[in-house]
Amino acid sequence: MTQFTSEAGTVSVAITGSGGAGAITAGTLLLEAAGKAGWYGLMTRTVGPQIRGGEAAALVRLARSPVAGHGDVFNILIALDWRNVERFVAEIPLGPNSLALADDDAGDVPGKIAASGALNLTAPFAKLADDIRGARPNIIALGTVAALVGLPIEAMVETVAATLIEKGVSLADCTQAIRAGFDIGVQLMASQGAAASFRVPEAAGAGALPDRWxxxxxxxxxxxxxxxxxxxxxxxxxxxxxxxxxxxxxxxxxxxxxxxxxxxxxxxxxxxxxxxxxxxxxxxxxxxxxxxxxxxxxxxxxxxxxxxxxxxxxxxxxxxxxxxxxxxxxxxxxxxxxxxxxxxxxxxxxxxxxxxxxxxxxxxxxxxxxxxxxxxxxxxxxxxxxxxxAPKEVDFGTKRLVPVEPKAGVYKRYALTGSGVSPMAIPGMPGGQYTADGLEHNERGTPSSQANDHHSQLDKRNDKLNNFDYGDIWADIEGDADAEIGIITWGSTSAPVREALARASASGIKTRLVAMRLLAPARPAQLAAALKGVKKLLVVEQSHSGQFIGYLRAQYDLPVTPESLRHPGPLAIRPSEVCEVLSRWS
Amino acid sequence: MDGCTPKLEAKHYKSDLTPIWCPGCGHFGIQAAVNRAFAELQLDPAKVVVVSGIGCSSRIPAYTTCYGFHGLHGRALPLAIGLKLARPDLTVLVAGGDGDGFSIGGNHFLHACRRNVDLTYVVMDNEVYGMTKGQPSPTTAPDWDSDLQPGGTGISAFRPLGVALQSGANFIARGFSGDLGGLTKLIVQGIKHPGFSFIHALSPCVTFRPEEKEWKTQTHASGEALTSDFQEASRRIAADDGLTTGPLYAADRKAYAPPVAPMRDTKTDLSHILAEFRI
The missing domain is CATH 3.40.50.970 (Thiamin diphosphate (ThDP)-binding fold, Pyr/PP domains)
Structure with a gap:
């Protein structure tokens, strides 16, 4: 059995607090500071239904290269307080190498956090904030996170100041607040050593940074x-x-x-x-x-x-x-x-x-x-x-087909053409007058319940979709052309799947990924070509009933009966879940 | 139109399609009034869109030589609003029946009055669902006997003029399909008046409500001048027996229009937006 464990090169930080504690603000500022420092990152949020006074967590993952999804565990959990944390603790997996750092006054560590095996420590976020004008515990904590992950303090100060100065906080006070938190981090690293150090290594051979958003x-x-x-x-x-x-x-x-x-x-x-x-x-x-x-x-x-x-x-x-x-x-x-x-x-x-x-x-x-x-x-x-x-600039050359000088009595809005697409007159165009209709109609648009009109218009509407060349953009197809393991997924689940496959590849396991962008109309020939030679197939989705695998099995000729990896939200699919299947298969 | 263009007559707005309506249906009169109104205003058929929902009356767009949209049951108003906001240069007339406009589309009616986009809405009211063969509509009297509701619905009838007034319609009138001249005049006024114009057009269903043929003698002109006074309009509506015809109310609320019209040339330079994201 092969084990895949590496999440090297990234650090994952969760910041939690009851509504109004500023967890989401802190997560946003952490991401922006990382961007300022030349890093990449992703922040997702998990919040309750309340507008104020509920619970919130910012889930941040940082790296020196682009980050598309979350990993298996969070390295650092900052708890501004522990209130309501049980409502989303399942969405913030911690492990024995994680650090849970709560405010001194947060109270008892919740059972599930304690049971994770994470190192539980506290820090005086609130107390320090009390002594600095305009500072709040979440801002102090940001300084601490910066120290623990190796983010330059200047980037954090600059980012926080840009927000707080608008609210009347001075640059000196911002700097003092971040510095106070940063010092906590430095002390933690000195006292705890590797257990409290999550520095993100520099990317190898990093040149000039590309355009980033x-x-x-x-x-x-x-x-x-x-x-x-x-x-x-x-x-x-x-x-x-x-x-x-x-x-x-x-x-x-x-x-x-x-x-x-x-x-x-x-x-x-x-x-x-x-x-x-x-x-x-x-x-x-x-x-x-x-x-x-x-x-x-x-x-x-x-x-x-x-x-x-x-x-x-x-x-x-x-x-x-x-x-x-x-x-x-x-x-x-x-x-x-x-x-x-x-x-x-x-x-x-x-x-x-x-x-x-x-x-x-x-x-x-x-x-x-x-x-x-x-x-x-x-x-x-x-x-x-x-x-x-910055995403690549693409010009699809988008253009709606319109008639050229349509003639009244001759123009047919729903004309049967080779492609199935017929020129669409736009109000204001003389001679193009027609009535758009949800009733079945003939080529001119006149309502018709005749079998031949229905059949030909059904053909037309189907043909225009089926005859169209969707190009390579229909799916991202990645991995080894001679791989015998295939994985199909879609949507944001693609990110953890990609991460799992990168880990598998590092362990010498060959896989082929099809991350589908075009879901309908079905393109069975393209998928069959993309899966050529595949002998084991996994379909990954975030659904209880398996909507995606059901669709694939109904509409596509799959080379083998696929296995399903799925569960409902709000728990994200984790890379390790995919790795578990792959290790069972290899 | 310039002087060289031949004058358009009502017949120029009538398409070659034969309506599905029963002989004697009131909708023929409304169709004629709409065509006459377009001719009186000399509207270019290519710059008029007639939008409707579903029902006997909603077949009207294809019976004109204008652009048309025969959409979904109850949804003509929001479609027309989207169209008019996107294309303020077009004249948009919405037509449909009482079930379409006041029942399944009731919420859209309230909000179309409120929103006050420059549209004219003609409801061809026959107090029955004709296309589905004779069920009571929102404007049907509570004791009207039918297969579906033996002995009547027991629900009081919807009063569209009062709802239109309370909801903010900018022009309100009632016409009768049998009064071609009067109805034409109301539609012309409605189209010319800025904002949302509501024309309640009584239109007998000779098949399922043959007693409505009596509207010919029962309808009566209000005899009062158009008012712009909300209280006065309210008073008249309270006293209305449902068969009073004529212009009722015209307010001077400014028609709702977005701050900018949408660009149909979409090759706009977006680099200033891109700059917002850049680190």
Whole structure:
């Protein structure tokens, strides 16, 4: 049996506290300071449903190279207090080499933390904060973390000061607060030695740093949408999707776009359909419950062939479920939720940085194919903040096919063409007048219940999706071409899978990864080619019922019966879970 | 239109499709009034969009020579709002029935009145679900007997004018399909008035509500001038027997419009946004 344990080159820090203690603020500042120091990192959040007074944890992973996901354990847990920590302690695995550092006044160490075998220590975060004007315990703790992970104190001071000076705290006081915390870290390392040292090694052969961004998944998606050409968006507020358009709103004002907060989820998608019919690339955002409400309207976009992007950020379901936490379980509704035979496109970004290109691509597909395109993001990446390398600039050459000088009485909106895509007149175009219709129709758009019209329009709407060349972007295919072990995954689960495969590779295990970006229409030939020679196959997803493996087995010819690695949210798939399967197989 | 373009007549707005409506249906009168109103305003058919939901009346877009969208049951208003916000240069007329607008689409009706986007909404009210063959609608009297609701619904009828007034509609009127001249005038006024114009158009269903043929004698012009006074409009609505016709209320609320119209040329330079992310 092969063991994979290395998480070398990274450090994982969890900061917890009851609502208002500043855990999320501290996590954000830690990430930004790391970015300032030339590092990379990822911060995800786990919060309860309360707006104030609940519990919160910032989960931060830092490295000298890009970080896409979390590892198996957290090296450092900073507890500003222990209140409500039991609600998310399962999401913060600690091990015997971890350090749990609580405030002096936090009280007894919770049983599960003590049982982890982590080194439990305390520090006077609150007491020190009391003596420095404007300082709070979370800021002192940031100084300590900087010392423990080897982050230059200057980067931390600069980052914290940029935030606190706006609130009237002086640079001298900021510096003193960080310094006080930093000294705690230095003392800990001196007294505890290796047990309290988590310094991130410098990347070998590091040259000049590339262009790097600090961005959340939802911001990346918003930027991708703008790049794709979205200039109209409508929504009904829903966690965890709303912040995408909160980011877009002021940018729309600057570049010429309209955002409409609708009276409900259905109105939002209808507004987007109306705007798109008017010739403006349009999008609506939502999450599971809202997606369920929008389905009838999405079917209308398919039938009337109106380009539409539905950006859905998945959260725990069913019903209201777990609004603040991640799960990959809106796959079935996106694939199968539309009534009738309604071919449409479903794509999913693989990571925070991938939200840019995948969303841009979704707009491209909607406009080119004149259909509904679902984007399935998830809470983990959507609300994660990351330091990333600037994504590659791509121009898909997006263009909606419109008729040239259409003639009244001759122009056929739903003409049967070789590609299945027919020129779409835009209101204002003389001679192009037609009525878009969700009723089955003939080529002209006139409602028809005749069998031949239904059949030919079904063919048309199916053909345009199936005849399209989606290119290499349909999946990231990585690893060894002669590997006999294949792994298929999607969405933010790709990050822990990739990490597991890198560990396997370091141990001499050959694997091949297919991380799918295009989920519908199914591309069985491409997947079969990508899995050629594979004799063992693993499908990894964050779902209780196995929605993804069910879909793959139904729609694809897999070379072997796959094994399923899955569990529901909010627990993330850990690299070690994948490694366990691989070690069993090798 | 310039002087060289031949004057458009009502017939130029009528498509070659034969309506699915029953002979004698009130909707024919409303279709004629809409076409006459477009002609009176000399609207370019290529710059008009007629948006509807589902129901007998909602078939109207394809019976015009304008652009049209025959969408989902109850959802015409938000689709039209999205369209008008995206394309303020277009004239957007929304049409549909009482079930479509006041029942399944009721929430959108409230918020369309509130939002006050520059649209004209004609509800062709026959107090019945005709397409599904005769079920009571929100505007049906509580004692109307039907297969589905023997002896009546026992639910008091929805009063659209009062709801429109309370919700903020900018122009409110009631017409009758049998009064072509009067209804045409109301639609013209509605289109010309900025913001959300609501025209309640009584339209007999000769098949399932043959007694509505009597509306011809029962409807009566209000005889009062259009008011811009909310209290006065409220008083008139309170006294209304549901068959009073004519313009009722016109407010001067500014039509809702976004601060900028969306760019249809999407090749905008985004480098200033990219700069926000850069470390």
């Amino acid at each position: 600090v961005i959340t998944g939802n911001q990346a998606a918003g930027y991708g949408a703008l790049k794709g050409g979205i200039r109209f968006a409508a929504l009904y507020p829903i966690t965890p999707a709303t912040d995408l358009l909160e980011w877009v709103a002021p940018r729309f004002a600057a570049i010429g776009g309209v955002l409409c907060q609708a009276e409900d989820e259905i109105a939002a998608v209808q507004m987007a359909i109306g705007a798109s019919y008017g010739g403006v690339p349009s999008l609506t955002t939502t999450s599971g419950p809202g997606l369920a409400l929008k389905l009838e309207s999405i079917g209308l976009a398919v039938a009337a062939e109106v380009p539409l992007v539905i950006f859905n950020v998945m959260r725990g379901g069913p019903s209201t479920g777990i609004p603040t936490k991640s799960e990959q379980t809106d796959l079935n509704i996106a694939l199968y939720g539309l009534h009738g035979d309604a071919p449409h496109v479903v794509v999913a970004p693989l990571s925070v940085d991938d939200c840019v290109i995948t969303t841009q691509w979704a707009v491209h597909l909607a406009e080119e194919l004149q259909t509904a395109v679902f984007v399935l993001s998830d809470q983990l990446m959507a609300q994660a903040k990351a330091v990333i390398s």
